Amino acid sequence: MSTLTAGTPGETFGARLARVVEERGRLCVGIDPHAALLASWGLPDSAAGIREFGLRVVEASAGTAGIVKPQIGFFERHGSAGFAALEEVLAAARAAELLVIADVKRGDVGSSVDAYGQAWLTPGSPFEADAMTAVAYQGVGSLDGVLAQASSHGKGVFVLAATSNPEATDVQTARVQSGPQQGRTVAAATVAELQARRTESSAAAPLDEFGVVVGATVDLGSYGLTPEDLARTPILAPGFGHQGASFVELPTLFGAALPAVIASASRSILSAGPDGLAAAVSSAAAEVDAACRA
Amino acid sequence: MSTLTAGTPGETFGARLARVVEERGRLCVGIDPHAALLASWGLPDSAAGIREFGLRVVEASAGTAGIVKPQIGFFERHGSAGFAALEEVLAAARAAELLVIADVKRGDVGSSVDAYGQAWLTPGSPFEADAMTAVAYQGVGSLDGVLAQASSHGKGVFVLAATSNPEATDVQTARVQSGPQQGRTVAAATVAELQARRTESSAAAPLDEFGVVVGATVDLGSYGLTPEDLARTPILAPGFGHQGASFVELPTLFGAALPAVIASASRSILSAGPDGLAAAVSSAAAEVDAACRA
Numbered sequence: 298m299s300t301l302t303a304g305t306p307g308e309t310f311g312a313r314l315a316r317v318v319e320e321r322g323r324l325c326v327g328i329d330p331h332a333a334l335l336a337s338w339g340l341p342d343s344a345a346g347i348r349e350f351g352l353r354v355v356e357a358s359a360g361t362a363g364i365v366k367p368q369i370g371f372f373e374r375h376g377s378a379g380f381a382a383l384e385e386v387l388a389a390a391r392a393a394e395l396l397v398i399a400d401v402k403r404g405d406v407g408s409s410v411d412a413y414g415q416a417w418l419t420p421g422s423p424f425e426a427d428a429m430t431a432v433a434y435q436g437v438g439s440l441d442g443v444l445a446q447a448s449s450h451g452k453g454v455f456v457l458a459a460t461s462n463p464e465a466t467d468v469q470t471a472r473v474q475s476g477p478q479q480g481r482t483v484a485a486a487t488v489a490e491l492q493a494r495r496t497e498s499s500a501a502a503p504l505d506e507f508g509v510v511v512g513a514t515v516d517l518g519s520y521g522l523t524p525e526d527l528a529r530t531p532i533l534a535p536g537f538g539h540q541g542a543s544f545v546e547l548p549t550l551f552g553a554a555l556p557a558v559i560a561s562a563s564r565s566i567l568s569a570g571p572d573g574l575a576a577a578v579s580s581a582a583a584e585v586d587a588a589c590r591a
Numbered sequence: 592m593s594t595l596t597a598g599t600p601g602e603t604f605g606a607r608l609a610r611v612v613e614e615r616g617r618l619c620v621g622i623d624p625h626a627a628l629l630a631s632w633g634l635p636d637s638a639a640g641i642r643e644f645g646l647r648v649v650e651a652s653a654g655t656a657g658i659v660k661p662q663i664g665f666f667e668r669h670g671s672a673g674f675a676a677l678e679e680v681l682a683a684a685r686a687a688e689l690l691v692i693a694d695v696k697r698g699d700v701g702s703s704v705d706a707y708g709q710a711w712l713t714p715g716s717p718f719e720a721d722a723m724t725a726v727a728y729q730g731v732g733s734l735d736g737v738l739a740q741a742s743s744h745g746k747g748v749f750v751l752a753a754t755s756n757p758e759a760t761d762v763q764t765a766r767v768q769s770g771p772q773q774g775r776t777v778a779a780a781t782v783a784e785l786q787a788r789r790t791e792s793s794a795a796a797p798l799d800e801f802g803v804v805v806g807a808t809v810d811l812g813s814y815g816l817t818p819e820d821l822a823r824t825p826i827l828a829p830g831f832g833h834q835g836a837s838f839v840e841l842p843t844l845f846g847a848a849l850p851a852v853i854a855s856a857s858r859s860i861l862s863a864g865p866d867g868l869a870a871a872v873s874s875a876a877a878e879v880d881a882a883c884r885a
Contacts, residue, residue: 331702370699370706376717377674384671400703404726405664405696406756408625412664423670432698434728434751438758457728462700464732467784471765471777483765483777490761 301394302427309496310428310453311504314531317396318559321363324585325398325533326578327563328354328367328386334564338571344378347371351386354567357574359393361582366398366533366561384423391425398533398559399426402457406439414446418454428453430510430533434468437490444507448496454507455533456491459484459520461512461541470520484520492530504557505530513542513550513560524552532558538565544584548591560585595688596657596721603790604722604747605798608825611690612853615657618879619692619827620872621857622648622661622680628858632865638672641665645680648861651868653687655876660692660827660855678717685719692827692853693720696751700733708740712748722747724804724827728762731784738801742790748801749827750785753778753814755806755835764814778814786824798851799824807836807844807854818846826852832859838878842885854879 301320304313330350332342340346351367358365367386372379390397403413416422417429428447431440433456440456447454459469469484478486491507499506508531517523532551536542537560542550544560551558562581569577595614598607624644626636634640645661652659661684666677684691697707710716711723722741725734727750734750741748753763763778772780785801793800802825809830811817826845830836831854836844838854845852856875863871 329702331706333702368703368706370697370703370710373710373718374706374716376710377671377678378717380671380674402699402726403664403696404728406754406758408623408627409662409664409694412625412662412668416664416667416670422668423672424667432696432726432728434698434726434759434762435754435756436758436760436762439756441758460700460729462729462733464700464730464735465728466730467767467770467772467780468728468730468762468765468777470769471762471767471780473761473765475764476761478761483762486761486765 302391302396304451307498308451309499309502310447310451310506311499311531312502313427313451314396314453315503317363322582322586323558323560323589324362324582325364325366325559325561326354326358326362326566327561328365329563329567330371334567337568344375344382347375347379348382348385351382352389353571353574355386355389355393355395357578358395361575361578362395364396364398364559365390366400368563369399369401387424387426397426397428398453398455399424399429402430402432404432404435404440406435407442410440411442411446414443418443418446418450418452420450428455430455430457432457433487437487437494441494444494448499448506453531455510455531456487456507458487458509459511459515459517459522461514461536482521485522488522488526488530503529508533510535512536524554527554527557530557533561534558535561537562544581544588547585547588555589596685596690598745601792602745603793603796604741604745604800605793605825606796607721607745608690608747609797611657616876616880617852617854617883618656618876619658619660619853619855620648620652620656620860621855622659623857623861624665628861631862638669638676641669641673642676642679645676646683647865647868649680649683649687649689651872652689655869655872656689658690658692658853659684660694662857663693663695681718681720691720691722692747692749693718693723696724696726698726698729698734700729701736704734705736705740708737712737712740712744712746714744722749724749724751726751727781731781731788735788738788742793742800747825749804749825750781750801752781752803753805753809753811753816755808755830776815779816782816782820782824797823802827804829806830818848821848821851824851827855828852829855831856838875839882841879841882849883
């Protein structure tokens with residue numbers, strides 16, 4: 298096991314994340330082997346193609362970026378063979394000292410949601426990652442089984458809060474009608490419920506172990522959120538590059554929450570193709586770094 | 592391909608579902624190979640164990656029930672080997688003329704959500720099912736790619752609307768603040784957005800192609816929904832048996848929406864063990880049938 302990303306026994310995900318960000322920066326490289334990208338890379342749209350794609354992204358990111366985020370849907374398209382390719386990519390990423398966020402957006406209740414935590418967050422599982430994305434349409438409390446597994450294994454969970462797609466407004470800005478979160482938007486209630494679950498060991502680390510997904514171009518105010526609300530909650534922020542935000546805007550977009558941000562980019566880096574990939578990762582990492590020091 | 596569940600070219604999922612319900616009833620048997628059930632069945636907690644479990648449920652359901660619902664999280668726990676087992680179970684279910692609802696609760700945007708549709712709803716895909724469950728925390732519009740694929744392949748999608756777990760209230764009863772769904776609960780807005788996407792060919796069938804997940808014990812009124820709202824929207828209703836609702840209550844619970852209900856039961860049937868399974872499916876199917884004729 299690597300020392301940079303594997304951490305020490307008892308170390309929380311928030312502590313590991315803070316260490317990785319300190320040493321490698323806050324760029325997260327998406328591993329999104331969709332059909333059009335595979336074609337432009339000259340790779341077949343098959344399990345072998347996505348395996349090769351994933352391994353090349355890992356290779357190009359190792360030592361330069363700190364974090365990768367495979368989008369699991371693109372592996373799922375190829376059935377169990379696609380998932381076998383994923384296992385190889387996950388293992389390679391961990392061996393390369395990259396922190397891996399499995400972008401699976403899982404959610405359910407009871408033993409079903411526990412099963413997802415077992416799949417993605419259990420040491421030794423074929424799909425072991427460092428963190429997973431999750432969705433709380435059934436309430437943050439429905440994810441308690443996954444959150445508990447994350448805590449006990451030093452893993453992280455990023456729950457969808459405020460995403461930047463326009464169709465999301467109805468749900469995410471709807472107002473909670475009763476209970477402790479009454480009057481908050483669904484997005485803000487999700488953040489509050491998640492923060493209320495912070496463990497004691499997590500509170501002692503620079504960042505929490507439970508994070509949120511917030512689109513880079515989201516206007517936090519329209520969800521009743523402020524950057525201060527998120528200052529120690531890890532924020533997985535997709536939307537850089539082709540989706541509209543540029544790295545130079547990082548301080549403006551996130552303000553006080555910047556230390557908690559993971560800036561995720563996929564297509565803008567991956568479209569460089571296999572030969573330009575290492576340079577694209579390096580250039581994106583430098584841009585993020587420069588923006589955050591500015 | 593079977594004739595009962597495969598349907599005819601151009602036939603919508605709603606038309607197929609109505610035909611299956613007419614011939615086999617509205618019971619849906621869950622395929623939930625979780626660790627405790629595997630142990631009680633004398634099966635190993637491994638890919639081989641879940642394969643055997645799944646094939647036995649298919650065998651016991653064939654000719655008696657019309658619909659099965661594998662909970663994919665329990666396969667995912669075992670990595671790519673678990674997914675290879677799932678492929679065999681899905682193929683066996685389709686060969687046995689069972690309508691298969693893949694309980695995956697997927698949701699995302701853009702090419703990522705399209706990938707999920709390709710995985711679960713595309714004819715010839717290793718994971719081909721007849722329908723999948725989905726989640727719309729990013730808005731029903733974020734699922735448009737999946738809905739379009741479903742329509743073009745005669746497949747179905749069941750979107751989480753009102754679930755029965757207590758932690759879900761905050762999100763699902765929150766009120767939409769603006770736009771065409773203003774004032775509706777998130778659950779009711781989800782239903783309305785989904786119904787607005789009904790295709791012309793779907794409107795001609797007895798049931799819609801896009802359905803919802805509504806817990807059996809849910810009080811529809813508290814979500815601003817009535818049974819009449821759902822009378823032609825397929826309702827996947829988990830929560831029968833061990834989760835609190837009994838089949839005899841079906842007409843009381845759903846009223847005018849009863850013709851659209853799929854009554855899903857898992858543990859109450861599966862706990863009969865491999866030897867009692869066929870009798871448990873048969874007895875549950877008879878109970879559902881009797882309740883719906885009452």
